[in-house]
Amino acid sequence: MKPTLKTTYTVKEVCKGFVYNQFEGKGLFGLNGKLTIQPEYQRNYIYAEGDGKKEVAVIKSILKDYPLGLIYFNKVGKDNFEVLDGQQRITSIGRYVTGKFAIMSEGGIPLYFDSIPKNNQEKIMQTKLLIYECEGEESEIKEWFETINIAGVELKQQELFNAIYSGLFVTLAKEEFSNSQNSNTKKWSAYIKGNANRQDFLARAFDWVSHGDIKNYMSKHRKDTNIDELKNYFNSVIEWVSKTFIDVEKEMIGLEWGRLYEEHHKKGGYNPEKISKAVRRLYADSYVKNKKGIFEYILGGEIKMKLLNVRIFDEPTKNSVYATQTAKAKEKGVSNCSHCAMGHDVSKNKFWRLDEMDADHVGAWSKGGKTDIANCEMLCKTHNRAKGNR
Numbered sequence: 001m002k003p004t005l006k007t008t009y010t011v012k013e014v015c016k017g018f019v020y021n022q023f024e025g026k027g028l029f030g031l032n033g034k035l036t037i038q039p040e041y042q043r044n045y046i047y048a049e050g051d052g053k054k055e056v057a058v059i060k061s062i063l064k065d066y067p068l069g070l071i072y073f074n075k076v077g078k079d080n081f082e083v084l085d086g087q088q089r090i091t092s093i094g095r096y097v098t099g100k101f102a103i104m105s106e107g108g109i110p111l112y113f114d115s116i117p118k119n120n121q122e123k124i125m126q127t128k129l130l131i132y133e134c135e136g137e138e139s140e141i142k143e144w145f146e147t148i149n150i151a152g153v154e155l156k157q158q159e160l161f162n163a164i165y166s167g168l169f170v171t172l173a174k175e176e177f178s179n180s181q182n183s184n185t186k187k188w189s190a191y192i193k194g195n196a197n198r199q200d201f202l203a204r205a206f207d208w209v210s211h212g213d214i215k216n217y218m219s220k221h222r223k224d225t226n227i228d229e230l231k232n233y234f235n236s237v238i239e240w241v242s243k244t245f246i247d248v249e250k251e252m253i254g255l256e257w258g259r260l261y262e263e264h265h266k267k268g269g270y271n272p273e274k275i276s277k278a279v280r281r282l283y284a285d286s287y288v289k290n291k292k293g294i295f296e297y298i299l300g301g302e303i304k305m306k307l308l309n310v311r312i313f314d315e316p317t318k319n320s321v322y323a324t325q326t327a328k329a330k331e332k333g334v335s336n337c338s339h340c341a342m343g344h345d346v347s348k349n350k351f352w353r354l355d356e357m358d359a360d361h362v363g364a365w366s367k368g369g370k371t372d373i374a375n376c377e378m379l380c381k382t383h384n385r386a387k388g389n390r
Contacts, residue, residue: 002134002135002136003072003132003133003134004132004133004134004135005130005131005132006130006131006132006133007128007130007131008128009128009129009131010125010126010127010128010129011062011093011097011124011125011126011127011129012125012126013031014030014031014035014090014093014094014129015030015090015093015094015097015098015125016030016031016032017029017030017031017032017033018030018037018094018097018098020091020094020095020098020100030090030094031081034079034080034081035073035080035081035082035083036076036080036081036082036083037082037083037087037090037091037094038083038087038091039074039082039083039166040162040166040167040170040171040174041162041163041164041166041170042083042087042163043156043159043162043197043198043199044178044180044196044197044198044199045087045088045091045197046088046197046198047088047091047092048095048101049197052101054088054092055091055092055095055096055101056101056103056104058089058092058093058096059092059093059096059103059124060103062093062123062124062127063120063123063124067130068089068129068130069086069089069130070085070086070130070131070132071083071085071086071089071090071129071130071131071132072084072085072086072131072132072134073131073132073133073134074134074135074136075133075134075135081133084134086131093124096113096124097113097124097125098113099112099113099114102115156198156199156203157203157214158199158200158202158203158206158214159198159199161206161214161215161218162174162199162202164218165218165219165222167222167223168223168224168225169218169221169222169223169224169225169227170218170222172226172227173202173205173206173227173230174199174202176227176231177196177199177201177202177205177234178196178197178199178201178202179196180195180196180197182196185201187238187242188201188238189253190242190248190252190253191238191241191252191253191254191255191257192204192253192254192257193253193254204234204258205230205231205233205234206218206230207258208233208234208237208257208258208261209229209230209233209234211258211262236261236265237257237258237261238257240261240265241257241260241261243272244270244272244275244299245272245275245276245279245295246272246273246275246276247276247279247280249279249283249291251291251292251294251295252292252295255292255295255296260295260296260299263299264299264300270299275298278298278302279294279295279298282294282297282298282308286311287310287311287365287370287371288308288309288310288311289308289309289310289311290307290308290309293306293307293308293309294307294308302366305365305366310365310371311371312359312371313359313371313373313376317359317372317373317376318354318359318376318378319354320373321359321373321376321377321378322336322354322357322378325377325378326351329341329351330351333349334348334349335347335348335349335350335351335352335380336351336352336357336378337350337352337357337378337379337380337383338377338379339379339380339383340352340380340383347380350380352378352380354378356380356381357378357379357380357381357384358378358379358380358381358384358385359376359377359378360376360377360378360379360384360387361375361376362375362376362377363375
């Protein structure tokens with residue numbers, strides 16, 4: 001890749017003919033139509049997030065004569081370029097000079113570009129940008145892009161994949177899953193953590209359909225002209241979850257729904273009403289410490305207790321039960337583990353130390369047994385772990 005440093009570009013020149021797509025969050029063109037600000041391999045515009053603090057910082061940096069850092073253009077024709085690095089900064093500047101947002105004065109007054117003093121307007125427009133014009137093969141450009149961070153905001157893995165495997169397939173996928181105006185994002189947000197702009201929905205879609213092998217899947221399908229498989233699989237998972245669990249809980253966000261779908265959707269026989277009752281019962285149980293584990297626990301037939309992290313007996317309870325249990329065992333001349341005492345091996349008369357035993361529910365928690373001293377017994381670790389439904 002051959003870079004050539006240019007020091008004559010001004011903000012006025014770069015932002016000439018600036019076009020911003022409000023619905024897609026994209027700054028599309030600059031340099032009077034000769035600059036593609038957001039080529040398909042670039043992430044969406046994210047500086048407007050978080051009350052727009054980052055885009056405001058870009059404008060204040062210019063007004064305070066702070067350096068904006070290097071910007072890279074990829075030369076794609078005789079007089080045509082696309083932004084390789086710097087699209088967040090360029091879009092911020094373009095949005096400000098076209099009146100899309102305001103900066104705040106020291107007195108808390110919003111100042112749009114046309115309301116700041118003329119000398120400051122001129123200062124912004126005449127600010128020179130340090131820009132490298134780069135030329136190279138696509139593979140070189142993509143490899144270089146993969147190694148950089150844009151304006152200090154690290155690229156997410158999916159954003160890198162979008163760059164590496166850019167093409168019609170990725171473009172179509174981003175139009176569906178990276179579009180914040182898609183009305184489905186509200187439903188998706190009940191099960192997936194993140195947002196459209198940072199490619200979180202797209203990442204989950206690829207993760208689910210590829211069973212975790214996103215890179216190979218995107219490489220294999222790069223030349224596809226539709227996203228039918230990707231979209232259909234994603235919708236199948238979402239529909240299965242929403243129909244199986246009719247109660248939407250905040251703990252459902254970010255669970256491994258793709259894996260759970262693969263493991264359980266073919267079993268069938270799930271009754272949404274019964275599942276709803278089970279969810280409410282477990283949510284109301286004060287002994288359940290891990291609410292996020294409730295859904296997989298129910299899908300698996302309420303067997304894997306570890307998913308719930310049920311509240312254990314405290315140390316005073318264990319000490320008290322151990323002392324009482326051991327004293328009674330010594331009187332009888334048998335092991336202080338009731339299961340060992342019923343056996344016929346060398347452990348029948350063994351007295352275990354406290355640290356060699358675990359506290360266990362006499363009446364299984366899953367069958368209504370409480371986590372209190374009246375329902376506690378100490379078992380040797382071997383027998384405690386051998387018990388099934390505790």
